[in-house]
Amino acid sequence: xxxxxxxxxxxxxxxxxxxxxxxxxxxxxxxxxxxxxxxxxxxxxxxxxxxxxxxxxxxxxxxxxxxxxxxxxxxxxxxxxxxxxxxxxxxxxxxxxxxxxxxxxxxxxxxxxxxxxxxxxxxxxxxxxxxxxxxxxxxxxxxxxxxxxxxxxxxxxxxxxxxxxxxxxxxxxxxxxxxxxxxxxxxxxxxxxxxxxxxxxxxxxxxxxxxxxxxxxxxxxxxxxxxxxxxxxxxxxxxxxxxxxxxxxxxxxxxxxxxxxxxxxxxxxxxxxxxxxxxxxxxxxxxxxxxxxxxxxxxxxxxxxxxxxxxxxxxxxxxxxxxxxxxxxxxxx
Ligand code: RIB
Numbered sequence: 001x002x003x004x005x006x007x008x009x010x011x012x013x014x015x016x017x018x019x020x021x022x023x024x025x026x027x028x029x030x031x032x033x034x035x036x037x038x039x040x041x042x043x044x045x046x047x048x049x050x051x052x053x054x055x056x057x058x059x060x061x062x063x064x065x066x067x068x069x070x071x072x073x074x075x076x077x078x079x080x081x082x083x084x085x086x087x088x089x090x091x092x093x094x095x096x097x098x099x100x101x102x103x104x105x106x107x108x109x110x111x112x113x114x115x116x117x118x119x120x121x122x123x124x125x126x127x128x129x130x131x132x133x134x135x136x137x138x139x140x141x142x143x144x145x146x147x148x149x150x151x152x153x154x155x156x157x158x159x160x161x162x163x164x165x166x167x168x169x170x171x172x173x174x175x176x177x178x179x180x181x182x183x184x185x186x187x188x189x190x191x192x193x194x195x196x197x198x199x200x201x202x203x204x205x206x207x208x209x210x211x212x213x214x215x216x217x218x219x220x221x222x223x224x225x226x227x228x229x230x231x232x233x234x235x236x237x238x239x240x241x242x243x244x245x246x247x248x249x250x251x252x253x254x255x256x257x258x259x260x261x262x263x264x265x266x267x268x269x270x271x272x273x274x275x276x277x278x279x280x281x282x283x284x285x286x287x288x289x290x291x292x293x294x295x296x297x298x299x300x301x302x303x304x305x306x307x308x309x310x311x312x313x314x315x316x317x318x319x320x321x322x323x324x325x326x327x328x329x330x331x332x333x
Contacts, residue, residue: 002043004136011039015129016151019136022047062090062303063111063119065104069096071219071247072275073292074122077144080296081120088304090117099185101127108134118303120144125187140306144299146189147316154306156299156317160190163288163321164197167242167270170286170323172205175333176268180213180238182227182248188219191244194272198242213238217248224248228255239267239332246271246278246287249328253281264330274324283327291319 004022008015013032020026021036028036039045062085066074082092093116095107101124108130111119118140121131128151134141135153142154171179179202184191195214202209215230217223224243231238232255243249249271256267263269263283271278274289298317305312 002045004045004047005133007036007039007043007045010043011036014132015136016132019138022136023138059115059117060090061093061114061116062300063093063095063107063114063116065095065097065107065111065119065121067097067099067104067122067124068219069094071245072277073245073247073273073290076275076292077122077296080293081300084297084300088300090300090304097124099124101125101130105130105133112137112139118142118307120299120303122146123148125185126189138310140303140310142299142303142306144295147318152314154302154315154317156295156302156315157190157319158290158295158321159318160193160321161197163272163290164194165201166321166323167194167272167288168198168201168205170270170325170329171240171242171268172202172207174240174268174329174331176240176329177207178236178239179207179209180215180231180241181209182215182217182224182241182243182252184217184219184244184248186216191219194244217243217251219245219247221247221251224251225255226251228252229259232256232259232261237267240329241267241269243269243271246273246275246285249285249287250277250281253285253328263328268329268332270329274322278324279326281328286326286329287324289322289324291321294319 004015004018008018018036021028021033064081068074078094085092097104097107104124121141121143122145144156147155147157181195183195215227217227241252243252249269256263261267271285271287274287278285278287
């Protein structure tokens with residue numbers, strides 16, 4: 001049975017365009033419409049209209065697609081989502097994509113074929129092809145932890161710009177000026193937003209951060225450890241670190257102690273997420289708390305609302321983060 005992707009490829013258009021031609025959900029140029037319809041006829045493509053009617057709450061199962069279920073943030077997010085779904089009489093199928101777009105596409109097809117009623121989707125990165133295919137098949141989807149431009153989908157995320165501001169302002173308020181940043185993967189929009197807003201806040205306070213003090217991690221603890229070792233090997237060492245997630249901050253802690261330094265006496269450290277572990281490191285980690293439970297509750301309720309009213313206007317929901325001061329940062333002036 002030909003897929004919508006094959007139609008799109010043969011017609012030389014996107015999957016989303018094929019969906020708009022099939023569902024008449026957006027104006028498409030007449031010549032493009034004709035070309036798509038021609039290809040659909042040639043391939044014998046039949047839109048999955050029937051599947052959708054079967055999908056209206058028939059399975060009471062939701063899909064959850066995560067890029068890294070081993071990361072505490074996503075593990076705690078999955079736990080909260082499962083709790084919420086169970087409380088609303090839905091079971092959950094968890095798919096871990098290991099941030100691999102190919103695996104993400106495979107799992108999207110698996111969930112589609114299992115006829116889940118809807119999917120909560122955390123994109124692996126900036127590749128949105130599998131998300132667009134799900135939408136093209138009229139599957140109810142809510143995207144979490146990412147705001148996606150130009151794609152008609154509900155999104156629920158925390159305010160990463162505000163979070164980056166809170167982290168930067170906290171360090172500035174403590175009199176810190178020699179500040180380094182350990183950022184997340186380059187293709188992850190939340191990390192980029194945190195870095196952009198923190199750099200802007202530092203700049204407004206007259207603090208410029210040298211390029212060699214802005215290092216990339218991959219959101220895992222080891223990358224924070226290695227990045228911190230690199231920072232400690234430089235002739236001039238930073239006095240404070242903003243790590244764009246708690247796991248990298250925890251990795252950085254070990255590198256700081258192995259270098260014979262103390263937190264916060266020698267180096268202040270602030271993370272992002274407020275995973276459960278952050279309160280139990282030594283010293284307990286100052287961090288920017290994402291409202292994980294609230295994000296989960298709103299993601300589930302938004303998805304169930306989408307299932308019931310597929311044509312309603314897409315929502316873009318942004319929740320505030322919170323500065324959580326513990327003992328890993330200190331005032332120096
Ligand atoms: O710790 C994982 C990070 O990836 C979190 O900050 C979350 O926002 C996601 O972007």
